[in-house]
Amino acid sequence: MKVLDNAQWVEEHFSNCDLGDPRRNKRLQTVAKNMLDAPDQSLCKQNTKWSDLKAAYGLFNRPEATLDSIASSHWNKTRDTKPGRYLLISDTTDIDHFSHKATTGLGMLGSGVGRGFQLHNCLMYDCDNEQIVGEAGAILFKRKHVPKDETRTQRLKRYRESSLWGDLVDRIGPSPEGSQWVHVFDRGGDSFETMCHIVRTGDDWVIRASRLSRKVIDNRGEKVSLRQAVGNAMRVGTYELSLRSRPGVKARTATMEILVAEVTFPRPSQVSPKIRSFGIEEITMNVVVVREVNAPKGVSSIEWVLLTSLPAATLEDAWQVVSDYENRWLIEEYHKVLKSGCNLEGHSLRSADRLEAQIALTSVIGVRLFQLKLVGRNDQTAKARNRIPHAWLRCLAVYRPKLKLTKLTVYEFFRQVANLGGFIGRKSDGEPGWHTIWYGFQKLQLLVAGMELADTKKA
Structure with a gap:
């Protein structure tokens, strides 16, 4: 991977942006270059010339400066993958602007005390070269208060946070010819609805199960809980995992076993109208279980239950699934880069629309910071x-x-x-x-x- 200097990198990732005016497009590149030179500083310190600072504020104040218009050039470049195997690792992070009292138009965070956005984005990882390709897409969500007496039917008719996972899959789209894309989600992405979206793209997934009580159909055709299906899974191998110490728990070497099973998820009785329109009645997939054997007394044993469309007939197959999920930490580290390396929550712009533009630019700049680490390591x-x-x-x-x-x-x-x-x-x-x-x-x-x-x- 050839490393570009900052000016070349900005040109490559922002040159195809369309903000409605060539001068505005050029201004975006200037603001991006200044941000890249000092990503953790305020806009004033990034743009030390008054003309540049005025241009930055003017840019973020334009209705054309949105998440999509600023970041889409980078997203498109990221998604145009060469033949190979890629992980599309998605997650949601809260962007808290609670301290900026004057900012208007923000959503609620947590129980309603916090104010800000939820950024749901996808980081693409090149498995063959062990490098970050870029951000493949993102959605900004503003959570609203909902009635306490809302029924399940009413909830399914409105836009919900759980819909972010499937909607981002749709926005990213299917993989190009010759590329294998594997969506990797934590428990937040575990839903029949999300899997339907991925099935329609023809791509693969590895998702950590969130509810073991849900009903599935096992390989004998019996309707059982996912927990029961896991209990009847076939062991394909073991390995040892070195665990670092953490508060209250000593470092240890854990013996882990890997088990596999095949299950079918039937469509839930109540789904959104959109999922009903897909016409998907059931989804058959593999389950790969990783769990600790003979954990020390008083210590919670490790267990991952991973749902996947990938093969899992052998230890090698199952190990690939586990390895894919282990790379999920990359999206968490990327979010740390955005918040601490790029000071994402520190900018005090006066409206949610202006912050959207700033978040869009920062999310792309953060990719550059994170890429440098893996380029140097690999x-x-x-x-x-x-x-x-x-x-x-x-x-x-x-x-x-x-x-x-x-x-x-x-x-x-x-x-x-x-x-x-x-x-x-x-x-x-x-x-x-x-x-x-x-x-x-x-x-x-x-x-x-x-x-x-x-x-x-x-x-």
Whole structure:
């Protein structure tokens, strides 16, 4: 994967945006470049020129600046995958703007005390190259108060948070020819309705089950609870899992067993009119169970029940399903990047519409921050001179004169960048996180800017 400099990256991911005016499109790229140079700062500190700051506020105030119009260029680029295997990892995160009392048009969060948005988005991961491709799509949702005496029929007729999962699947669409897409959801995405949407795309899924009490049809044709079907699952293998210590629980090596079963989910008796129109009466799938054997006394044993359209006849098949679900942490880490690395909740714009535009831009910028971590970790043998911008290597050589750039790999380059951000790099330190990589990257960008300024003055 060739790493672009900031200006090139912004051009590649925002050049096809259409905000109704070429000047507005160009302004978006300027605001995006300034945000990328200082993602955790306020708009004032990102746009240090008054003309740039005024342009940023003007851009976010335009009705044409929406989540879709700003991020769709990046989404389309992400979804245009080359042949290969990809995970589409989705989840919802709360964006809390409760502290900004003057902001209007926000929805409720939690029990109604918080104010803000729910961002439901999808991160695409390239399994073959172990890299983040980008954000494949997103929906912003504002939760409203509902009547306490609402009936189930009334609830099914209105738009619900559970509908976000299936609607985002529809917006993303089916995989291009030659690509295998696997949707990976946590328990929030476990519903017959969501699976119907994926079935219609022809793609695959791995979803952690949320309700083991639901009725399914087992491989003998009997109607049983999912818990009973899991109890009759066939064991295909075991493995050992090293668990880190956590409050009240010591570190341990857990013995895990993997079991598989096939079940059929019948359509619930009450579904939304949209799902009824699909005409899907039942969905047959595999269940892969991962659970701890002989957990220590007083410790809750680990158990995952994973629902999947993927094969699960052998240990190798089941292990693939488990591995896919284990990558779900990527979306959680991405949301941390948005909130702490990009200060997503810190901007105090005066209306929900303006915040929507700012969130759209930030969600794409956050991809850049997160990508750098995995590029450095997984591209360990490629030579840096073939993948890294020359200006970055030139500045690093000035800062680290003993480095031999001709032998430097991409992996070593990013460890050097992390070192600029405070990463010590001892044997016991493991791999640098995105925080230290990004802090070092910002320092490197200052060096690059200084060197470019000096070159300009010489000319």
